[in-house]
Amino acid sequence: MLDSRRLRTFHEVVTTGSFTAAARSLGYTQPAVTQQIRALEREAGVPLFTRKGRRMYVTEAGRTLARHTEEILGRLRDAEQQLQALARLRAGRVRVCAFPSANATLIPETVAGLLADHPAVRVELQEAEPPESLHRVLSGACDIALSFSYPGLRPEVPPELAEIDLLEDRLVVLLPVGHPLARRRAVRLAELAQARWVAGCSRCRANLLQICAEEGFEPDVVFTTDDNLALQSLVAAGVGIAVVPSLVLSFLNLRQVTGRLVEPNVFRRVSAYALREHVQLPAAELVLEHIRSAAAARNGC
Template sequence: MFDSRRLRTFHEVVTTGSFTAAANSLGFTQPAVTQQIRALEREAGVLLFTRAGRRVVLTEAGHALARHSTVILRDMRHAQQQLQALARLRADRVRVCAFPSITATLIPETLAALLAEHPTLRVELHEAEPPESMRRLMAGECDIALSFSYPGAPADLPPEVAEDNLLEDSLVALLPSGHPLTRRRGVRLAALREARWVAGCPRCRAHFLTICAEAGFEPDIVFATDDNLALQSLVAAGVGIAVAPSLVLSFLNHRQVTGRVLEPHVRRRISAHVLREHEHLPAIETVLRGLRSAAAARGGC
């Protein structure tokens, strides 16, 4: 069994290319790094490095250990993060990672209800678009990841993650007030083929290009932003029009912007994701119930 501290030192030498650089990175002395590597070689029973001038070169055995050390140290880091997460969850502290339009709508509604019923519960909110939120969940950096998906998108959910479908959210066209199509209840995407467009986040942008192609045109995208408030301001200023989730209508700040449902209806699915080994912990179950209740009030899944 290798000593984890020696394995980390070995990995740092491999990464930096020298004992001296590894010592500077780790805050050790160079002789201390040398001592750690010599002890690891005694544990392994083989030489891991040979000298090449001022640099060190991996032996064949060193290359083999380098491949394994990357995986071992990553798994150890993830294990430590998950154990820390369990400790937080048992203390009623839950970290939620969510995307902007849900943090401005479903999250506040959920937290208001939860805190009234569970005053000791503490929720820490982080903002990230999918798939970054899923990466954070898998890395142990959050406990619940809220994400969205569009019809036809590939299902790439890891087996260790449980999914809870919360809500289906229609897409709307954001138009500047006074636009002729604001007089209609719904807007056909094909009727906007000549418009200039402001596009949203990369995931939404990719889906937008797909539905435009299905409608028979390529949109003229003049600006792109991940910021919902900036998107509204750009539409209000006449820079272009945009497609956005209907949740945005709940915090539409510009009187000069009007939302109209796209026809035919296009929807995205909003889901909560947790690690299967955590989904029945009381703090997780409490927050998930709160999310389901808030989503149901909005006509959720």
Template sequence: MFDSRHIKTFREVVQAGSYSGAARSLGYTQPAITQQMKALERDVGTPLFTRVGRRMRLTEAGEALARHADVILDSIADAQQQMDAITRLRSGRVRVCAFPSASATLIPEAMARLAAGHPGIRMELLEGEPPDSLRRLVRGECDITLAFTYPGLDEEVPDEVVEVRLFEDQLIVLLPTGHPLARRRAVKLADLADEHWIAGCLRCRANFLHECAEQGFAPDIAFTTDDNLVVQSLVAAGVGVAMMPALVLSFLCHQKVTGRALDPASRRQVSAYVLREHLRIPATALVLDELRTAAERRVGC
């Protein structure tokens, strides 16, 4: 591994034609130049200069290194500029893996704020449902994961992952317009025990079954889909009722469905997850801050 300071001094010796000339140009003493060149020759493993009378000549290895010195130093300078741009938040890339309703609500606002305040920071969006999205974080396929968890269901988070809590998302019951219980402000889950149900993603369905069991009944699930628009369309058509996070209704509200709070209230936790060591990366920390701000400003339906 070359020391860039030695390469810079070597280039100056080649251009000046002597150690003394390089010393004058760089403001060093001649012994300091000599010591650096000896150190570089030890790194290379072969002499770089030979003396012919009072003149210094490059060896074959010295000539080879001289041809690459400018490229090496230019590459280091470019790398330093890029590192400086990243640490000063003038450039950078952050890959965020999010579940669909977060992609439709939190991500657009965070992206817009980044574009306005830090146009050099690029956020790349991937979509994925937990727990797969958490596994993608650990595998290094993304830098931040947005995921949700439900109380009462065991969640395993690897030790190297940090959870940054964003907000609690209320669960609501989705009824077709005109349903008798739509006149209530809140609905007990047990009052819908005889209904047909539309179920969602695996994690949401597991929580739904858990809550129904807590209320003493097993729901009749008529249809299962991960597509929130399909869920609302099926409810609107009278195929069944559904339990849905309020976050979905903040951007997608079918005109023929009515959402009502659960009694007692039920919520899921929406969080950002990041590898512990990545919290020190400026661009990642910035995106986390923007996601917190977007979460605080979210608007319900």
């Protein structure tokens, strides 16, 4: 059985390129690093390093071990963080990571409901786009993630995660109020084939390219930003038009911009994710219940 502390030392030697640098990074003495590497070589049964002159080289066996060490140490870090997450959840502290438009809509309604009904539960908020938000749940960096996916661009959900469907968020096109099509209730994308476009995050941009391709054209994307307020300002200034989810209309801040439904009907699916073993813990269960309630109210709009 390989010792994890020695594996960390080995990883640091390989990463820094010398025993001296590894000792400095880890806060050890150089003889202590040398002793740990020698002990690891005895456990492995093969030499991991060799010297030629004054230079040190990783052996073939060392390179083999190095390929696995990064994953092993990563899994150990994830396990430690997941255990810490479990302790926080049992104490009533829940870390929620959501994408920007969810943070501006679903999360305030969720937290308001929790403060009214369960003031002992504390929510700590993070912001990230998918798939980063799901990676944070897997690593133990957060407890619940709100994520979205588009038809045809849906990523595979890791088996460790429970998925809770929340709502279908229909897409709208943002237009300057003076645009000729702004009088319509809904607009076909093909009618905007000659327009300039402002695109959102990487997933939103990929979806824009896909739905426009299905309508027979490639959009002329002149600007990209994942800042919703900046996107609205760019549309208001006439830089281009944009396709955004309906959630964004809840915090439309500029009178010079209006939203019209996209035809054919296109939507993104919004879901919550948590580690399966955490879903039934009281604090996580309460937060998920209030997230579902906030989403249900939007579905009913």
